[in-house]
Amino acid sequence: MIKVSHLSKRIGEVQALNDLSFVAENGQITGLLGPNGAGKTTCLRTIFGLLKPDTGTAEIEGIDVAIDPIGAKQQLGLFPDPFGLYERLTPREYIRYFAELSGLSASDAKEATSKVIAKLRLEDISDRRCKGFSQGQRMKTALAQAIVHSPSNIILDEPTRGLDVMSTRLLRDILIDLKNQGHCVLFSSHVMQEVAALCDQVIVMAQGRVVAIGSPEQLCAQTGKASLEDAFIQLIGTDEGIAA
Amino acid sequence: MNKIIAMVRKELIDAARDKRSVMAGLYYAIGTPLIMCGLFMVLIGQLTSPDDLKISITNPDKAPDLVRFLSNKGITQGEAGAKDLKAIELIISPDYAKQMNQGKGAEITIVADNSEEKLQNSIRRLEKQLQAYSAEMGSLRLIARGIDPRVVQPLKVNVHDQATTDSKGGMILGIAIFTMIYSVFISGMNLAIDTSAGERERNSLALLLSHPLTTRQLVLSKIIAVGLFALLGLVLILLVSKVAYTFVPWQELGFSVSITSEFMALMLLVGIPVALMAACLQLFVSFMAKTFKEAQSYLTMVLFVPLALSMAASYNIAPDVLQWLPVSGQQQALMDFIKGKDMNMLQLLVSTLGTLAIAVILALGMEKSLKSEKVIFGL
Incomplete structure (x- = not known):
């Protein structure tokens, strides 16, 4: 479970986050939907403690990132x-490295790496160096890195950018799989289709603020629009920075 | 601890596959001793066998004995227009033979431009030989008259050269030691840039910091990796030097220069803190730089400081305070060791502690800076 309360963050002249609060529950896929520059990446970086909020807190499983960053990031x-x-590095080395950094022992990391490589069907590239990989191959490697240590919470920043249909489908299947295992999945996106197809809960963000929270159906009902896209535009009041 | 080991291992694998990092270390470690050897060989060749001195001699037939004496000493009549003919003319007076026979001062004249820098050595060499010839003739005349020639030599100057053979080579070895110390700075440099500014440029720094590890672990593992690479360069240059320096004909200078195992062990021991400081310095500067290229240009400037310290120590142009400073202090101690003198242990200790102190301060600075958003995202 990821809980964000009253986050505010000013970067230079821009109020990147403005009293942002939401909860992403376990066993759910939560989408952070907003136009470019809405503060999605800033919000995710704050959850990881890479950026320090001016006010507010971010908690993972009840652990405050600002107080116990190691425990929270675990x-x-x-x-x-x-x-x-x-x-x-090859994907195998890359995935294993981050598994060890996430706290797995050397032997556990090796085993977990083999498992995740099989799960993501990475065998054909797992021992080739990453240089020259296609976007899909890169995505799979990065995704394997994110889930190798079976974290209870998985955060994805714009996961479907630049992917072909096959890769997008694979990604979707993995995310649904993670959700069914009871993980908390939080991802940011500005692509309507994937949010509508995947999310149990959508958090609509604009200018660092939460504009609306609810399931895609609820958001449509709330705005009286038939599609999420129309609902979204209604909610943020402009169609700037939206990819259909 | 496991995380540090994992990070060091990854950095080393990554670096070993990076041609740029490996080549930078290799080129320096292998190339420098070979270049030094070549230089020393040329230097020794010039010092030990001075070229024949070609001058113009007027009326050589008037003083065949003097001309023979000079040619024995390598000073001969050069062909007119030849390239190696020096602009020095020795004029033997037409009355030379007559004056010599009568026991008068036989007249000879040197015509040369004394203000010309390049000719100075040659003129002095000619004068010296003429003096020697003159003294020899004088002694012969005294003996012919039944007088002991020592009567006219009231002073007998004896010179005892106290320089041991190794201490003569100290100057040359000073330069050699300098190239070795500097290898610590050169070998790890590319890795230091790649693993800091490069890591950020490839966007992996933020990912790394998103994992449950402290910035101290991160900084330590990077220092260890870069330090190990630097020491590897040092080991390599020591091995290459040990082999290469045996090919230089040191005996022609009358002393020997050899890289002994004891010296190599001491050099490595002294090199460890220097390598740590070099790693901290390079990582610190590279983290401060925004891009790979920026880090490269900053580091080139920063590396001038140890270069200057080390050079100053090897040329003895520096004030005594240098003997207590990092890098130059260690250089001084190593030079004393190679010259067979006693090392000043206190100086070595102080400069080593100074080196470590700088390393620790830079490491703490880095740890702190990696908590700053500006450094992480290169803002």
Whole structure:
């Protein structure tokens, strides 16, 4: 469970987060939906303690990130934007490295790496260096890194960017699978389709603020629109920065 | 601890596959001793076998004995227009033979431009030989008259050269030691940039910091990795030097220069704190820089400081205070060791502690800076 309360953060002249509060429950997929520049990435970075909020707190499983960053991060897996691959390592080495950094012992990390490689069907590339990988291969490697240590909470920053249909489907299946296992999945996006297809709960963000929270159906009902896209535009009051 | 080991291992694997990092260390460690050897060989060649001195001699037929004496000493009549002919003319007076026979001062004249820097050595060499010839003739004349020539040599100057063979080579070894100490700075440099500014440029720094590890663990593992790489460069340059320096004909200078196992052990021991400081310095500067390129240009400037310290120590142009400073203090101690002198242990200790203190301060600074958003995201 990820709980964010009254987060505010000013970066330079921009009020990136403005009294932001929401809860992402276990066993649910929560989508953070907002136009470009709404503060989605800032919000996720704050949850990881990379950015310090001016006010407010972020809690993972009840652990305040600001007070016990190590304990809180132990419960997290991150699929970042950009991926941050090491081009000279193979996916197997890369995944195992981050598994060990997440606290797994050397032997456990090795085993978990083999499992996640099989799960994501990475065998054909698992021992090739990451340099020259396609976007889909990079996504899979980064995703494997995020879930290798079976964290109870998984955060994905714009996971479907630049993916083809096959890769997007694979990603969806994995996320649904994680949800069914009782994990808390939180991802940010500005793509309507994937949010509508996946999310149990949608948090609509604009200018660092929560505009609306609810299931896609609830949001449609609330605005009286037939599609999530129309509901979204109604909610944020502009169609700027939206990808259909 | 496990996390640090995992990080160091990853950094080393990553670095070993990075051609740029490996090559930078290799080129320096292998190339420098070879270049030094080449330089020393040329230097020794010039010092030990001075070229023949070609000058113009006028009326050589008037003083065949003097001309023979000079040519024995490598000073000969050069062909007109030849390239190696020096602009020095030795004019033997037409009355030379007559004056010599009569026991008068036989006249010879040196015509040369004394203000010309390049000619100075040659002129002095010619004068010296003429003096020697003159003294020899004088002694012969005294003996012919039944007088002991020592009567006209009231002073007998004896010179005892106290320099041991190794201490003569100290100057040359000073330069060699300098190249070795500097290898610690060169070998780890690319890795330091790659693992800090490069890590941020590839967007993996934020990902790394999103994992449950402290910035202290992160900083420590990076220092260890870069320090190990630096020491690897040092080991390599020591091994190459040990082999390469045996090919230089030191005996022609009358002393020997050899890289002994004791020296290598001491160099490595002294090198460890220097390597740590080099790693901290390079990582610190690279983390402060926004990009890989920026880090490269900053580091080139920063590395001038240890370069200057080390150079100053090896040329003895520095004030005594340098002997207590990092890098130059260690250089001084190593030079004393190679010259066979006693090392000043206190100086070595102080400079080593100073080196470590700088390393710790930089490491703490880095730990603190990695908590700042500006450094993490290169804002």
